[in-house]
Amino acid sequence: MLGIGLGKESATELVKKIRRNPKAKTRWLKTKCLIIDEVSMVDGELFDKLSQIGRTIRNNGRPWGGIQLIITGDFFQLPPVPDFDKKREVKFAFDAATWSTSIDHTIGLTQVFRQRDPDFARMLNEMRLGKITQETVDAFRALSRPLKFDDGVDSAELYPTRAQVDMSNEKRLRDLPGKAYRYEAMDTGDPKIRDKLLANMMSPKLM
Secondary structure, three states: OOOOOOOOOOHHHHHHHHHOOHHHHHHHHHOOEEEEOOHHHOEHHHHHHHHHHHHHHOOOOOHHHHOEEEEOOOOOOOOOOOOOOOOOOOOEHHHOOOHHHHOOOOOOOOOOOOOOOHHHHHHHHHHHHOOOOHHHHHHHHOOOOOOOOOOOOOOOOOOOOHHHHHHHHHHHHHHOOOOOOOOEOOOOOOHHHHHHHHHOOOOOOEO
16 A cells, blocks of 8 residues: 555665655555554554655655554554564564654553453453463363364464465475375466566465
């Protein structure tokens, strides 16, 4: 939406990138209100870059170039996705230099809607805060029990990164009996459109 891709370049380079993209530049100029959900995943450095881009593109010295921000999320949940190409420590959005000038009002929501059992909601909130009572520990441990299935299907595995998913899938494929066959995709069409579509394709070129 903002025309920055992964946003790894400097703010100056990202401004040049946006100016070469008329649609992205128009979005920056016409946006009055920007809603950012799951803000805990936004890195503080990226937050500062976006604010600077807004000021530059819109020629407006106010934070984010005068765009109104509506930000939602829970900083006790998912942290920013680390950039493994850099050895710097990841910082949350609220550690950004422009955070205090970008946020005028903060509203804390306290009512739990997803859980109807107040005791369970309290236990989950203890986990969220990292302050778990022995009573809660005992209650969760009481749920521990052996799980046995005779349907021949292994339990699902969850991984945080795509690379780990690929490694697990590759291992399972190698463990399968029989001869392996490889299929390579043949992609045609307008290179500009094709390459853009392929960049977001979930399936690999070689299977």
